[in-house]
Amino acid sequence: MINLTIDDKKIEAPDGATVLEAARLARIDIPTLCHDPRMKPFGACRLCIVEIGGLPRPVTSCTTPATEGMVVVTTNSKLERLRKTTVELLLSDHPNDCMVCIQAGQCSLQELAYRYGLRENRFKGAVRQHNRVDNNPFIMREQDKCVLCGLCVRVCDEVEGVAAIGFANRGFESDICPPFKKDLDCEFCGQCVAVCPTGALSGKMWAGQPRLEQTRSTETTCTYCGCGCNLTLHTHADKVVRVTSRPDNHNRGWLCVKGRFGYEFIASPERLTTPLIRRQKGGPLEPAGWDETLDLVASRLTAIRDQHGADAVAGLASARCTNEENYLFQKMFRAGIGTNNVDHCARY
Amino acid sequence: MNGEIIVNVCMGTGGIAAGAEMVMKAFEEEFASAGVENATVQSRCKLHKVGCRGFCAKDVLVDISVGGEVSTYQFIQPEMVKRLVKEHVIGQKPIKEWMAGEDYHVFHDNQTKIILHDLGKINPESIDDYLSVDGYTAARKALTTMTPEEVIVTVKNSGLRGRGGGGFPTGLKWSLCAANEADQRYVICNADEGDPGAFMDRSVVEGNPHAVVEGMIITAYAIGATLGYVYIRAEYPLAVHRLRIALDQAREKGFLGKNLFGGTFDFDIKIKLGAGAFVCGEETALIASIEGERGMPRAKPPFPANKGLWGKPTIINNVETLANVPPIISKGAEWFASYGSEKSKGTKVIALTGKIRNTGLIEIPMGMPLNDIIFKIGGGIEGDKLFKAVQTGGPSGGCIPQQYIDLPVDYEGLKSVGSMMGSGGMVVLDETDCMVNIAKFFLTFTQEESCGKCVPCRIGTKRLLEILTRITEGNGRKGDIELLQELAEDVRDSSLCGLGMSAPNPVISTIKYFRHEYEAHINQKKCPAKVCNKLLTFFIRPDQCVGCGMCAKACSVKAISGELKQPHAIDNSLCIKCGSCYDVCKFNAVIKD
Numbered sequence: 001m002i003n004l005t006i007d008d009k010k011i012e013a014p015d016g017a018t019v020l021e022a023a024r025l026a027r028i029d030i031p032t033l034c035h036d037p038r039m040k041p042f043g044a045c046r047l048c049i050v051e052i053g054g055l056p057r058p059v060t061s062c063t064t065p066a067t068e069g070m071v072v073v074t075t076n077s078k079l080e081r082l083r084k085t086t087v088e089l090l091l092s093d094h095p096n097d098c099m100v101c102i103q104a105g106q107c108s109l110q111e112l113a114y115r116y117g118l119r120e121n122r123f124k125g126a127v128r129q130h131n132r133v134d135n136n137p138f139i140m141r142e143q144d145k146c147v148l149c150g151l152c153v154r155v156c157d158e159v160e161g162v163a164a165i166g167f168a169n170r171g172f173e174s175d176i177c178p179p180f181k182k183d184l185d186c187e188f189c190g191q192c193v194a195v196c197p198t199g200a201l202s203g204k205m206w207a208g209q210p211r212l213e214q215t216r217s218t219e220t221t222c223t224y225c226g227c228g229c230n231l232t233l234h235t236h237a238d239k240v241v242r243v244t245s246r247p248d249n250h251n252r253g254w255l256c257v258k259g260r261f262g263y264e265f266i267a268s269p270e271r272l273t274t275p276l277i278r279r280q281k282g283g284p285l286e287p288a289g290w291d292e293t294l295d296l297v298a299s300r301l302t303a304i305r306d307q308h309g310a311d312a313v314a315g316l317a318s319a320r321c322t323n324e325e326n327y328l329f330q331k332m333f334r335a336g337i338g339t340n341n342v343d344h345c346a347r348y
Numbered sequence: 349m350n351g352e353i354i355v356n357v358c359m360g361t362g363g364i365a366a367g368a369e370m371v372m373k374a375f376e377e378e379f380a381s382a383g384v385e386n387a388t389v390q391s392r393c394k395l396h397k398v399g400c401r402g403f404c405a406k407d408v409l410v411d412i413s414v415g416g417e418v419s420t421y422q423f424i425q426p427e428m429v430k431r432l433v434k435e436h437v438i439g440q441k442p443i444k445e446w447m448a449g450e451d452y453h454v455f456h457d458n459q460t461k462i463i464l465h466d467l468g469k470i471n472p473e474s475i476d477d478y479l480s481v482d483g484y485t486a487a488r489k490a491l492t493t494m495t496p497e498e499v500i501v502t503v504k505n506s507g508l509r510g511r512g513g514g515g516f517p518t519g520l521k522w523s524l525c526a527a528n529e530a531d532q533r534y535v536i537c538n539a540d541e542g543d544p545g546a547f548m549d550r551s552v553v554e555g556n557p558h559a560v561v562e563g564m565i566i567t568a569y570a571i572g573a574t575l576g577y578v579y580i581r582a583e584y585p586l587a588v589h590r591l592r593i594a595l596d597q598a599r600e601k602g603f604l605g606k607n608l609f610g611g612t613f614d615f616d617i618k619i620k621l622g623a624g625a626f627v628c629g630e631e632t633a634l635i636a637s638i639e640g641e642r643g644m645p646r647a648k649p650p651f652p653a654n655k656g657l658w659g660k661p662t663i664i665n666n667v668e669t670l671a672n673v674p675p676i677i678s679k680g681a682e683w684f685a686s687y688g689s690e691k692s693k694g695t696k697v698i699a700l701t702g703k704i705r706n707t708g709l710i711e712i713p714m715g716m717p718l719n720d721i722i723f724k725i726g727g728g729i730e731g732d733k734l735f736k737a738v739q740t741g742g743p744s745g746g747c748i749p750q751q752y753i754d755l756p757v758d759y760e761g762l763k764s765v766g767s768m769m770g771s772g773g774m775v776v777l778d779e780t781d782c783m784v785n786i787a788k789f790f791l792t793f794t795q796e797e798s799c800g801k802c803v804p805c806r807i808g809t810k811r812l813l814e815i816l817t818r819i820t821e822g823n824g825r826k827g828d829i830e831l832l833q834e835l836a837e838d839v840r841d842s843s844l845c846g847l848g849m850s851a852p853n854p855v856i857s858t859i860k861y862f863r864h865e866y867e868a869h870i871n872q873k874k875c876p877a878k879v880c881n882k883l884l885t886f887f888i889r890p891d892q893c894v895g896c897g898m899c900a901k902a903c904s905v906k907a908i909s910g911e912l913k914q915p916h917a918i919d920n921s922l923c924i925k926c927g928s929c930y931d932v933c934k935f936n937a938v939i940k941d
């Protein structure tokens with residue numbers, strides 16, 4: 001344990017903690033823009049600066065390890081002036097079109113602009129023109145809204161292991177893009193979209209759909225594979241309009257392309273919503289009620305078992321079911337029908 | 349050896365640019381043909397290529413020494429060689445009118461040379477030349493008679509501080525590095541030298557590469573590194589070439605590789621070429637670059653001395669810092685500390701440029717007053733104009749005005765007036781330089797070279813530049829000076845690396861010392877130095893104009909009219925103030941005011 005003082009508060013922080021982590025443990029607010037605890041500290045946005053006793057200039061709390069006896073000040077007029085200038089500089093190179101921006105309401109930059117009351121800007125000047133149209137079906141890039149926090153680059157490299165995007169150019173014209181400024185051609189996991197603090201990255205299929213605060217959230221599990229990532233379905237007027245995932249769940253908020261963007265099937269008219277029964281040989285499949293269907297299945301299985309023995313029946317479940325569902329399935333076969341002929345697709 | 353004849357041809361980059369290769373060839377041919385007539389000449393003659401001796405403006409410089417009597421010739425061209433050989437080499441009569449003049453000697457006599465001592469004397473491509481000036485005796489001494497701790501203590505006691513800009517005590521840095529438990533440590537020589545106009549490190553690597561190699565060997569021994577890198581810009585092909593030769597020669601002699609000097613210590617050096625980004629000279633960006641990443645700085649701590657290349661303790665030192673190490677080991681800490689001022693020991697190599705008579709590469713004892721550098725070594729201001737200021741420390745240094753002309757040039761002295769030592773660039777400015785424009789010039793560079801990582805530097809330097817630009821274009825607003833000051837301070841105080849921290853220096857220092865020039869631009873819309881075209885009016889003096897029509901041709905907006913051989917005139921309602929007419933007029937008839 002490390003003992004340090006932050007804003008006159010005595011604080012105990014675990015070994016290896018950064019000053020930012022220590023402050024957050026003690027519920028002291030320090031603004032950040034380029035930090036995500038799931039990734040390595042980067043130190044780019046300069047908003048998390050603090051003063052540390054004995055050091056000649058402010059340092060970033062997200063990158064500085066806490067040490068024994070350290071005395072930290074997280075806010076004073078000097079630090080707030082520096083932060084305000086930083087936000088003002090960001091806004092001076094920004095389209096400021098929150099009104100029509102998908103990220104409004106969730107945007108860290110918008111929040112900072114509000115926090116520092118920045119209606120006027122002392123630094124009006126040139127703005128970058130970095131937008132480009134990608135042909136990919138998933139990810140929308142509006143790079144004039146990019147604050148170069150590097151979160152997308154880092155998540156793609158550190159978490160996804162793909163490194164499909166990186167920094168290019170220098171100075172004011174610095175830019176995030178795929179190699180040689182080509183179209184994005186990657187896994188489309190959308191991890192980058194999920195961590196982007198602004199509207200610079202978003203889902204193409206989200207455009208024009210209700211923003212997040214207009215939606216109802218339902219926690220569920222992804223049905224695509226046995227990983228069973230936790231999902232939050234965002235619905236509006238009974239339609240799923242977006243899928244997110246919380247950082248505090250077992251998949252740490254990371255999803256794959258299917259879990260994140262593959263939700264349109266839910267509202268597809270082709271989707272089966274009732275059981276279907278073929279009532280006569282060669283006849284069509286006809287919609288049926290659950291009671292009728294379950295009764296039919298139960299009676300047919302019982303008949304087969306009675307006539308040919310329990311081992312004449314075998315069950316194959318799906319790895320896309322949850323553990324609980326698969327548990328019940330094998331229980332039904334072993335205890336209900338009396339056979340060990342039960343398996344699931346992920347074994348092959 | 350009585351009667352021995354040595355000819356040294358400057359083959360530094362400046363020399364080569366002035367035609368030294370042709371001069372060299374001319375000497376070879378001349379010797380060959382003269383040798384036919386006079387068999388003794390060729391065998392007695394030694395023709396050497398040597399590195400830069402600092403006064404590149406006088407290249408090609410050639411030393412001819414007959415029996416120890418040295419004459420230095422300036423501006424030598426291939427066609428002059430025949431006469432030199434005939435009259436001086438064979439006839440033993442120096443050609444007075446071609447010899448370097450008084451200024452050449454004044455330039456050199458006021459310097460103190462440790463680093464540059466052998467430059468311009470030895471052949472940088474010959475390890476035997478280096479050995480003949482006691483080369484590698486320091487490394488041998490360190491590795492065979494001293495413990496690593498003793499080496500570190502010696503460097504600590506010498507007071508040597510980093511010459512790459514920060515001025516951090518070198519011995520202390522080494523001891524911090526050596527204190528880490530680690531299975532591997534690295535030494536990196538920083539030869540990135542990205543400052544515009546700087547060529548100190550290039551000249552040292554080109555002119556005496558073995559000194560840097562020897563410095564690295566001693567450093568490696570002191571901290572326990574078995575591998576070193578020289579990070580050098582690809583734009584320095586000659587330096588890279590000579591370094592490669594030096595490394596091969598050192599390996600051949602057993603000074604690099606396994607069991608150095610017959611002992612148990614192993615060390616080798618690799619070359620890593622930089623791709624020309626200024627920011628890659630910053631140590632953490634440099635490490636990222638060697639690791640194959642984009643050259644972007646990262647926050648410190650951890651410092652490279654604890655966690656550097658590939659996460660291992662790493663010492664990064666500048667070329668000049670490393671070249672200081674062998675003489676310190678050979679001659680001792682006290683000898684070194686006898687040069688320089690109280691807190692800045694030894695000498696500093698400086699690239700002296702700008703509006704000064706003698707531009708070039710010089711070496712001064714730390715603490716030498718500015719006055720001596722500019723007016724003694726530098727020979728004063730070109731064209732007898734008035735001295736205005738000197739910019740030190742490269743693009744992110746500060747401008748020092750006339751009132752500090754007695755300032756001692758060392759780390760503390762420069763810092764006390766808002767500038768810095770940096771890598772040792774010194775640009776002298778005279779009364780015809782506009783200080784707002786100077787600040788704009790340097791900001792243009794730093795703004796473009798910002799790596800883009802952090803907000804204050806990426807956007808802040810751009811905004812500083814925009815404000816400076818509008819001031820020089822006559823669109824300065826009331827309050828712009830204060831805005832510049834505030835933004836400059838904020839960029840300085842919140843940027844991540846040294847680039848952003850120091851980029852505002854030119855703005856801060858020029859406002860501090862030349863506020864009136866800013867005010868004139870903003871309030872009176874005047875540029876006192878008559879540099880900012882947009883604030884000037886162009887007109888033609890009828891009494892000077894011969895009516896050649898050059899100006900009218902040059903004017904892209906057809907603002908100039910006049911009959912041939914009659915005085916021309918500028919229509920100021922059309923003039924866009926590009927300055928082309930001013931530049932082309934050979935009769936000084938175009939005036940700006």
Ligand SMILES: Cc1cc2nc3c(=O)[nH]c(=O)nc-3n(C[C@H](O)[C@H](O)[C@H](O)COP(=O)(O)O)c2cc1C
Pocket residue numbers: 509510511512513514515516518538539540541542543626627628629630631632664665666667669670771845846847
């Ligand atoms: C933007 C920037 C550029 C730098 N460029 C160089 C350089 O070209 N050469 C150099 O030796 N040091 C350069 N430095 C300083 C290095 O980061 C580092 O401090 C130095 O190499 C350490 O060596 P020293 O202790 O021998 O000076 C630069 C620093 C910054 C912030």
Ligand code: SF4
Pocket residue numbers: 094095096097098099101102103104105107108109110145198199200
């Ligand atoms: S990214 Fe944020 S600040 Fe920018 S327009 Fe969108 S909501 Fe507004």
Ligand code: SF4
Pocket residue numbers: 139152155156160162163164165186187188189190191192193
């Ligand atoms: S979608 Fe996934 S793979 Fe593609 S750039 Fe974003 S993080 Fe990388």
Ligand code: SF4
Pocket residue numbers: 145146147148149150151152153176192195196197198200201
């Ligand atoms: S696109 Fe978003 S996540 Fe990526 S650097 Fe820009 S603001 Fe950050």
Ligand code: SF4
Pocket residue numbers: 627644645797798799800801802803805806843844845846847848849
């Ligand atoms: S100060 Fe400038 S060069 Fe340094 S990290 Fe920040 S943006 Fe990059």
Ligand code: SF4
Pocket residue numbers: 886899902903904905906907908918922923924925926927928929930
């Ligand atoms: S300054 Fe340029 S635009 Fe004006 S008269 Fe001269 S050439 Fe023409």
Ligand code: FES
Pocket residue numbers: 031032033034035042043044045046047048049060061062063
């Ligand atoms: S959160 Fe620390 S610098 Fe961005």
Ligand code: FES
Pocket residue numbers: 358359360361362363364399400401402403404405407409
């Ligand atoms: S290169 Fe010849 S003196 Fe500098």
